[in-house]
Amino acid sequence: MSKPMDQYTWQEIEIGGVLTEPGNAREYNTGDWRSQHPVWTKSRCIKCGVCWTVCPEAGISEEPGGYFDMNMYCKGCGICAKECVTGCIAMVPEEE
Amino acid sequence: MAHRVGMEVSIAVSHAVQMARAEAIAAYPITPQTHIVEHLSSMVANGELEAEFLNVESEHSAMSACIGMSASGARTYTATSSQGLALMYEILFIASAMRFPIVMTVANRALSGPLNIWNDHGDIMAARDIGWIQIFVENGQESYDHTIMAFKIAENHKVLLPTIINMDGFILTHVVEAQEFLEQKQVDKFLPPYHPRFTMDPKRPMTMGAFAMPEMYTEVKYAHQVALTNSYEHILKVWKEYGDLSGRYYHPVERYKTEGAKVLLLIMGSLGEVAEVAVDELREAGEPVGLLKPRLWRPFPFEDLRAAVNGAELVIVCDRALSLGGAAGPVLAEMRSALYPLAEKPAVLGYTVGLGGRDIQPSTFKDIIRLAREELAQGPSQEFHIFGVRG
Numbered sequence: 460m461s462k463p464m465d466q467y468t469w470q471e472i473e474i475g476g477v478l479t480e481p482g483n484a485r486e487y488n489t490g491d492w493r494s495q496h497p498v499w500t501k502s503r504c505i506k507c508g509v510c511w512t513v514c515p516e517a518g519i520s521e522e523p524g525g526y527f528d529m530n531m532y533c534k535g536c537g538i539c540a541k542e543c544v545t546g547c548i549a550m551v552p553e554e555e
Numbered sequence: 556m557a558h559r560v561g562m563e564v565s566i567a568v569s570h571a572v573q574m575a576r577a578e579a580i581a582a583y584p585i586t587p588q589t590h591i592v593e594h595l596s597s598m599v600a601n602g603e604l605e606a607e608f609l610n611v612e613s614e615h616s617a618m619s620a621c622i623g624m625s626a627s628g629a630r631t632y633t634a635t636s637s638q639g640l641a642l643m644y645e646i647l648f649i650a651s652a653m654r655f656p657i658v659m660t661v662a663n664r665a666l667s668g669p670l671n672i673w674n675d676h677g678d679i680m681a682a683r684d685i686g687w688i689q690i691f692v693e694n695g696q697e698s699y700d701h702t703i704m705a706f707k708i709a710e711n712h713k714v715l716l717p718t719i720i721n722m723d724g725f726i727l728t729h730v731v732e733a734q735e736f737l738e739q740k741q742v743d744k745f746l747p748p749y750h751p752r753f754t755m756d757p758k759r760p761m762t763m764g765a766f767a768m769p770e771m772y773t774e775v776k777y778a779h780q781v782a783l784t785n786s787y788e789h790i791l792k793v794w795k796e797y798g799d800l801s802g803r804y805y806h807p808v809e810r811y812k813t814e815g816a817k818v819l820l821l822i823m824g825s826l827g828e829v830a831e832v833a834v835d836e837l838r839e840a841g842e843p844v845g846l847l848k849p850r851l852w853r854p855f856p857f858e859d860l861r862a863a864v865n866g867a868e869l870v871i872v873c874d875r876a877l878s879l880g881g882a883a884g885p886v887l888a889e890m891r892s893a894l895y896p897l898a899e900k901p902a903v904l905g906y907t908v909g910l911g912g913r914d915i916q917p918s919t920f921k922d923i924i925r926l927a928r929e930e931l932a933q934g935p936s937q938e939f940h941i942f943g944v945r946g
Contacts, residue, residue: 465770469777474715475654476775477753478762
């Protein structure tokens with residue numbers, strides 16, 4: 460979609476609400492729902508990738524150097540922090 | 556050219572669907588709709604209709620399958636009645652919101668409970684707000700004609716709305732009537748193959764049925780409302796074109812002997828013909844009585860009805876359904892709403908008739924006119940009446 464949803468008029472909506480542009484779900488940053496997010500302490504990270512493996516939403520990406528970080532689809536569920544082998548992931552409230 | 560056949564109306568409707576070259580049908584049998592889909596199933600099995608006939612386990616599945624088949628670009632038809640329509644309920648809104656031009660016959664029947672298989676309009680009135688075009692027919696010929704026309708209306712890219720043809724269960728579905736069929740080549744010329752605006756094509760991927768956040772939902776619904784309201788002019792164009800082809804012209808509100816009428820009966824569906832007999836007899840006795848038969852229920856023809864009641868002192872709306880605990884039957888409520896803004900308007904009284912197949916004779920309408928006149932003289936005693944209730 461070429462502009463935010465709250466700027467579309469009724470005339471601009473395609474018949475039946477059809478989205479003719481494929482793959483635009485990636486533009487929808489589901490991460491903005493979250494109330495908390497994971498923070499990695501790199502000094503304790505062993506780059507095992509368990510966090511990446513267990514994430515149910517593909518919300519974690521591998522960074523250059525082999526470390527991991529969240530992306531804009533992270534919903535803040537905390538599974539990565541729970542499953543991290545070395546306990547290097549902390550869940551931090553969004554407000555902070 | 557056109558030829559006349561004597562045929563059960565349900566079977567004639569199945570022939571109309573065949574002549575419209577429907578490509579996809581999903582249906583579940585229910586009295587009194589059964590004969591329509593039974594014959595379509597036979598036609599497909601016998602190779603007389605080149606279509607996919609999908610047997611499903613419920614009406615909920617039937618409408619879901621129709622949406623899928625319509626999304627694939629097929630000319631899609633189904634039929635149901637009463638409990639079947641009720642079981643489709645949640646999917647009916649999705650079909651219209653996604654703007655799939657599915658055509659459906661509803662063989663109108665009372666809703667349970669108590670269990671009752673006979674005719675009234677309780678089923679469609681419970682599904683009044685589904686966002687479909689809704690048309691009522693009065694006899695077999697109209698059932699045939701409007702089935703063919705419905706595809707042309709629904710599939711117009713300026714309309715793209717599913718369309719229901721309401722035909723009274725048993726009174727129409729199970730009656731043998733002389734009807735005039737068009738020739739196949741006439742139908743083919745009138746109704747060219749369906750070209751979907753959007754379809755499921757791997758070469759042109761798109762999303763159908765996406766969700767709408769609070770920022771978007773209101774705009775999508777408004778677009779639907781505008782589309783349904785604006786379908787009016789396209790419906791009239793199709794009816795005119797078909798009239799030129801067949802000699803049978805249809806209007807949003809059919810008028811019968813309304814010239815100079817001071818009292819107007821108003822009813823939708825097959826009982827219009829019964830009411831005509833009552834009007835004939837009263838006119839012969841010198842009474843200024845006429846009849847209005849709205850054909851288009853959605854979009855509701857506000858202006859046509861306002862014009863049609865001009866000069867009348869009393870309009871008597873004969874609903875075939877109830878809005879329990881409410882102010883009036885659905886048609887009465889709509890009529891009062893339509894006439895409310897007029898500075899000069901007739902009194903509008905309501906007598907609900909023919910619930911669950913209760914027999915209605917011409918004398919019934921004469922009784923109703925007499926009661927309504929008395930009520931008008933004395934002042935309305937209640938919001939509406941159910942005619943003929945004992946006790």
